[in-house]
Amino acid sequence: MHDNLGMTMGMFIHDEVPTDEVERREKAVSALADSVRDLVDATIRTTVADDELAAVRAEVDGLVARLRTAQLPGPAGVRYNSEGRSWNWGNAVVGRGNAVAPPVDIVHDGFGSAYAEMTLGAAYEGPPGMVHGGVSALMLDQIMGETASGFRRLTMTGTLTLRYRRPLPLGPVRMEARIAHEEGRKITVEAQIGVRGEDAAVEATGLFLIPSWAPLAETEQGWSRSAEG
Numbered sequence: 001m002h003d004n005l006g007m008t009m010g011m012f013i014h015d016e017v018p019t020d021e022v023e024r025r026e027k028a029v030s031a032l033a034d035s036v037r038d039l040v041d042a043t044i045r046t047t048v049a050d051d052e053l054a055a056v057r058a059e060v061d062g063l064v065a066r067l068r069t070a071q072l073p074g075p076a077g078v079r080y081n082s083e084g085r086s087w088n089w090g091n092a093v094v095g096r097g098n099a100v101a102p103p104v105d106i107v108h109d110g111f112g113s114a115y116a117e118m119t120l121g122a123a124y125e126g127p128p129g130m131v132h133g134g135v136s137a138l139m140l141d142q143i144m145g146e147t148a149s150g151f152r153r154l155t156m157t158g159t160l161t162l163r164y165r166r167p168l169p170l171g172p173v174r175m176e177a178r179i180a181h182e183e184g185r186k187i188t189v190e191a192q193i194g195v196r197g198e199d200a201a202v203e204a205t206g207l208f209l210i211p212s213w214a215p216l217a218e219t220e221q222g223w224s225r226s227a228e229g
Contacts, residue, residue, distance in 0.1 A: 012077075012078050012079075012080060013077050013078065013079045013080070014079075014080060014081070014082075015079040015080070015081060016081050016082065017079075017081060018081070018083075019081065019083045019085040022081070022085055022087055023085075026087060026089065026096050029089055029096055029097040030096040030097070032097075033095075033096060033097050033098060033099045033101075033103075034099075036099035037099040037123075039060070039099075040099055040100075040123050041121055041122055041123060044122045044123060045122060075090060076088065076089055076090030076095070076097065077090070091142075092138060092142075093138060093139055093141075093142035094106065094142060100123075102118045102119070102120060102124075102139075103118075104116050104118050104139060104142065104143070104175075105117075105118070106142070106143055106146050108146070108147075108150065108151070111150045111152070112147065112150060112178060112179035113147065113177070113178045113179070114143055114146060114147045114176070114177050114178075115143075115174065115175060115176045115177070116139075116143055116174070116175045117172065117173070117174045117175075117196070118139075118172075118173060119171060119172050119173075120135070120170055120171065120173055121170060121171075122170070124170065125170060127167060129169060129170055130167040130168060130169055130170065131167075131168040131169070131170060131173070131201075133164060133202070136162070136164075136168055136193050136201070136202045137160065137162055137202075137204075139175060139193065140160075140162070140175060140177075140191050140192075140193055140202065140204045140206075141157055141160055141204075141206070143175050143176075143177045143191060144157075144160075144177050144189040144191045144204065144206045144208065145157060145206075145208060146177075147177040147178065147179060147189050147191070148179065148187040148189050148206075148208035149208075153210055153214075154210060154211065154214045155187060155208040155209065155210055156208065156209055156211055157206060157207075157208060157209075158186070158206075158207040158208060158209045159206065159207045160204060160205075160206045160207075161204065161205045161206070162202055162203070162204045163202065163203045163204075164201070164202050165199070165200060165201060165202065165203065166199070166201050167201065168193065168194065168195070168201035168202060169195065171195075172195070172196065173193055173194065173195060173196075173201075174193070174194065174195070174196045175191060175192070175193045176191060176192055177189055177190065177191035177192075178190055178191075180205075185209055185210040185211075185212070186207060186208075186209060186210075187207070187208045187209075187210075188205065188206070188207055188208075189205070189206050189208060190203075190204070190205050190206075191203070191204045191205075191206070192204065
């Protein structure tokens, strides 16, 4: 995201759903997304006969129709309540309702530093047996944005520079990120992704911006928690 794309605070939706209800719903949405994620992997790997594919497709189409009976009119967006709880279940990296997301659980081990471990399977393949380079960039952008924010302020990606040192194999991977420099509304973050215990496969440096429409005094609000990327 960039500061000049017309984004405003009005795009973050204040929704007074009680936190316990948000968490109950999140568990249910996450469980369904886990099953759909398995479906995606099974679709990629399956070798069943064509008539069985057609039968499964008919069942899936029926399930989609059931879910379409009640849905949001547009994107899921970022929602937050006055208790400081925010949720962004459609996020492409950490979204609990998004079967495209691994999803990634990012651990913040102090302001300005974060890491995450996840397993990337067939849905994220680029070269044979390797993670697609764009997937690495996507995930690094997410952890770097969260690191810049620290859930204390709203930040958006200004620039992202990546160096691909070696192929990243499918399977368990680890990301790490840290704030390298700050100046006013500009935060520089460095990060890497690779196999734990080995040299980084991809290194990244990013410039993250606190938007001019997000006054510094307001960036402590809880809605910033799911707004990175």
